[in-house]
Amino acid sequence: MTLEDHVGDILSKARKSATLTAEVAAAAAGLSVADYAALESTGKSPKPANLLKLAPVLGLNGPKLEGIARGWHPPAIDLSPWRELRQIATTQGGNTVNCYLVWDEVSREAALFDTGWDAAPIFRLLDAEQLQLKHLFITHTHTDHIAALGPIRERFPKVKLHSSSKHAPVDQRTRANDFIHLGSLRITYRDTPGHAEDGATFIIGTWSEDAPHVAVVGDAIFAGSIGGAREQLALAREKIQQQIFSLPPDTLICAGHGPVTTVALEKEHNPFF
Template identity: 25%
Template sequence: MAILKAAIITVTPFQQNCSVIWKEDTKIAAVNDPGGDLEIIEKFIDDQGLTLSKIFITHGHLDHAAGARELADNFKVDIEGPQIEDEFLTSTLEMQGKSYGMDSAQNFTPDRWLNEGDQIELDGEKLDVYHCPGHTPGHVIFHHKESKLAIVGDVLFQGSVGRTDLPGGSMDALIAAIREKVLPLGDDITFIPGHGPISTIGQERLTNPYVADQLFKESSN
């Protein structure tokens, strides 16, 4: 049985998958990527009787990060992530928000920038951090081995991958990160992507046209 429970709360006009993870016994929780619609996130925390202890951010895009400052202030908790190369995004969220009608967007500097090889911690449970640039330069993902769960933001989707046409994007870097860091997590890992339905690494290895095994073989010929 998974040690961490997880729920997805779809937020912002971009239909972003904010997720809440928590320990079932202590009900101590973290929120990943609170892009906005904080009243929905806060209601979920309240309804489930959870105690929010951390906010984790995969990358600095508006739909993932614009509500982090306000949520952190409301609950007096720290923000961890993304990696520092996304500072050009986390420091301009207010400006980005104005362009998309998200007036509550706030800039932030996280309490802790994350790097490859770091671990984040939720009530004693350790999640491994991998730096997966390509969608944004400072994108990180989180993996909890014991729960066979990964939170991958806009790196990998069911049947697709993150777009790379935005500032700092690189398709080569993204595919390399997926190949070298995400797929090796294992076929039985369930992942929560930044948008759309959950999937497993195994399913993507077989069916995702961007990263499926067969494609690797063809492209290496």
């Protein structure tokens, strides 16, 4: 799975959050405005860009930004320690989004994190593993993450919904000290607004065979980037550092877009930090 953001996407997010013009960024990068526009659009420019000079202007880490430009990608992570975890990717209009299903191997009770565009692959997996969906956790209420909510709730009318949206009924809203037991698994909540006002991260722990924690982060952070935050970029960074980077280094980060990664990898390679 490719990264959600190429280097141009990262530059665009950082520049717009800093409310800088393309002309200012182009001058810092040593490019014409046209070449800089190509860099933001495609991740490549006709002439080499001075990313080390541009990065601090945009509030980015220069060496890490160069790493993304050179093609950094998190190494393939062996998911076998998390036997009861699956990533489900669905696509609509060129937008691929991930949702995640976890379950207890004894009770066969399952929890879904976001819905993606299409419920069909979720239903196939539930049926194949003979699972009963008990909980549905929403990382944020942007359309691509909840598009299949209707069909899922229709098939599982008793599923317990967990959301940080201020529009959610009170009994469905997440709270800071909440924890849910799914068989032997323990699911807790952390507040991660920035990309979305109702952004939430869910931590899944106490896996069998002591597998590391899993953090389902929605669009708070991606492998090598973060979700677009515009004027909320400072808040997004603060929450990522407080709520996600404070987790153990081997914590598996399951993002709403792009490949899985770890806390350690993002601390080392993400140019927003």
